Amino acid sequence: MGGGHAGAFPGVKAPRRAFSWAGSEKNLNRPKVALITFGCQMNKLDSEIAEAGLLREGFQLVDDPAEADAVLFNTCAVRAHAEERVISRLAALYPLQDRRPGMVLGILGCMAQEHGASFLDRFPRVSLVAGTSHFHQLGTLLQRALAGERIAALEGGRDPEASERDPRAVPVGPRAFVAVQRGCSMGCAYCIVPSVRGPWRSRPLEEVLEECRRVLDAGAVDLTLLGQTVDAWGRDLSPRARFSELLRAVHDLPGLKRLHFVTSHPLFLDKETAALFGELPRLARWVHLPPQSGSDRVLRAMRRGYTRAKYLETVETLREAGAGVEIAGDFICGFPGETEEDHGATLSLLEEVGFSQCYVFKYSPRPGTPAASMEAPPPEVIRRRHGEVLALHEEISARRNRELIGTVQEVLVEGPSPRDSSRLTGRTIHHRIVHFPGLGGERPGDLARVRIREASPVSLVGEREDGP
Numbered sequence: 001m002g003g004g005h006a007g008a009f010p011g012v013k014a015p016r017r018a019f020s021w022a023g024s025e026k027n028l029n030r031p032k033v034a035l036i037t038f039g040c041q042m043n044k045l046d047s048e049i050a051e052a053g054l055l056r057e058g059f060q061l062v063d064d065p066a067e068a069d070a071v072l073f074n075t076c077a078v079r080a081h082a083e084e085r086v087i088s089r090l091a092a093l094y095p096l097q098d099r100r101p102g103m104v105l106g107i108l109g110c111m112a113q114e115h116g117a118s119f120l121d122r123f124p125r126v127s128l129v130a131g132t133s134h135f136h137q138l139g140t141l142l143q144r145a146l147a148g149e150r151i152a153a154l155e156g157g158r159d160p161e162a163s164e165r166d167p168r169a170v171p172v173g174p175r176a177f178v179a180v181q182r183g184c185s186m187g188c189a190y191c192i193v194p195s196v197r198g199p200w201r202s203r204p205l206e207e208v209l210e211e212c213r214r215v216l217d218a219g220a221v222d223l224t225l226l227g228q229t230v231d232a233w234g235r236d237l238s239p240r241a242r243f244s245e246l247l248r249a250v251h252d253l254p255g256l257k258r259l260h261f262v263t264s265h266p267l268f269l270d271k272e273t274a275a276l277f278g279e280l281p282r283l284a285r286w287v288h289l290p291p292q293s294g295s296d297r298v299l300r301a302m303r304r305g306y307t308r309a310k311y312l313e314t315v316e317t318l319r320e321a322g323a324g325v326e327i328a329g330d331f332i333c334g335f336p337g338e339t340e341e342d343h344g345a346t347l348s349l350l351e352e353v354g355f356s357q358c359y360v361f362k363y364s365p366r367p368g369t370p371a372a373s374m375e376a377p378p379p380e381v382i383r384r385r386h387g388e389v390l391a392l393h394e395e396i397s398a399r400r401n402r403e404l405i406g407t408v409q410e411v412l413v414e415g416p417s418p419r420d421s422s423r424l425t426g427r428t429i430h431h432r433i434v435h436f437p438g439l440g441g442e443r444p445g446d447l448a449r450v451r452i453r454e455a456s457p458v459s460l461v462g463e464r465e466d467g468p
């Protein structure tokens with residue numbers, strides 16, 4: 001893989017600060033970095049890899065920006081709202097930076113790639129802008145920024161390598177994520193991802209397996225394979241490889257208890273992959289398969305490449321594989337040109353599929369995408385449709401969850417319940433969240449048999465059926 005280049009930005013110099021580099025693990029003067037992550041699992045994974053690199057290069061990681069010499073934001077550009085949140089968190093740090101001159105503020109990832117060096121012009125207090133392919137050299141870039149340089153690292157670069165993941169330095173917990181494919185070569189009319197993350201880059205099978213072994217050796221038991229269109233994995237490799245082969249190979253690794261993959265694209269989820277749900281016992285019976293709309297007209301305008309009928313056919317193939325595969329969906333409400341009839345088609349798709357989970361978004365135009373020049377429905381219409389899709393989904397998921405009352409589910413324990421630490425939380429093989437009182441002695445990553453007693457739209461409550 002080729003190395004990237006990071007050009008110094010010829011703009012206003014940040015106040016120069018005495019900076020002494022110290023590589024020793026024991027040196028208490030090691031610069032402190034707070035890395036704040038927004039957005040998807042891929043971003044969380046990039047941050048984990050970046051943190052491992054920063055530790056290797058002698059930085060200390062802190063959670064509290066008030067203690068930090070540098071605060072870095074790993075950002076999301078998929079929706080305008082995500083960008084607004086980053087900007088407001090950034091601005092909230094200015095008083096802190098006033099009290100600590102020389103404190104570096106940095107923008108990483110998708111927003112950095114989207115706005116480029118202009119970010120340094122617009123935000124003179126920011127001195128580091130590093131794109132989606134520069135996480136591997138963050139330590140070097142940060143040293144320069146701490147020494148007073150203003151830097152935009154956007155061109156070239158490369159994806160992280162398996163050896164750069166250090167699950168012992170940055171613990172993974174029982175659930176770990178492994179990127180099997182980066183970028184996207186699809187051209188959905190609303191989406192900024194291909195322009196900020198580049199085209200598909202599938203990682204070779206052996207490299208994926210090496211990283212999976214590293215995280216399993218470090219204590220993970222539940223792996224999620226990540227890609228923007230994960231089921232298209234292998235299409236860009238030479239020789240071409242099949243996603244079903246990858247799933248089989250990862251499924252056989254020692255120590256694995258559960259295997260997930262996200263996000264799937266309805267065009268690529270083939271019969272071989274669907275058949276694995278009836279075959280591989282540790283493969284979670286859950287597929288995140290975003291339809292985005294239930295209307296053919298809108299799907300065409302979105303350039304999704306499939307029709308409602310094709311989507312339903314894929315769902316049918318998954319369900320025919322047996323083992324009760326659950327489907328999670330994403331929807332965009334208020335895409336340009338969406339009529340009441342189109343919106344009705346989305347509502348009817350929700351009913352027809354019976355999604356176990358849905359992620360429902362209000363359309364927001366992203367600069368440079370084909371949809372950005374198209375006229376969207378008025379904001380109040382988008383808000384109402386969004387509310388209607390959410391309400392219907394809540395009704396469906398409550399109904400689907402109630403069907404499980406009285407059944408016994410095998411739950412993979414994730415840890416204490418976030419709302420009530422006297423209870424444990426975990427997930428079923430169908431990816432449903434279950435809260436239950438432990439018997440004592442359960443650890444994250446254990447499997448527990450739980451009888452379901454109560455259900456809400458988002459989770460289940462139960463009690464242990466057996467001893468620890």
Ligand code: SF4
Nearest residue numbers: 184186188191193228
């Ligand atoms: S498949 Fe479409 S929506 Fe998904 S990342 Fe690629 S371009 Fe974006």
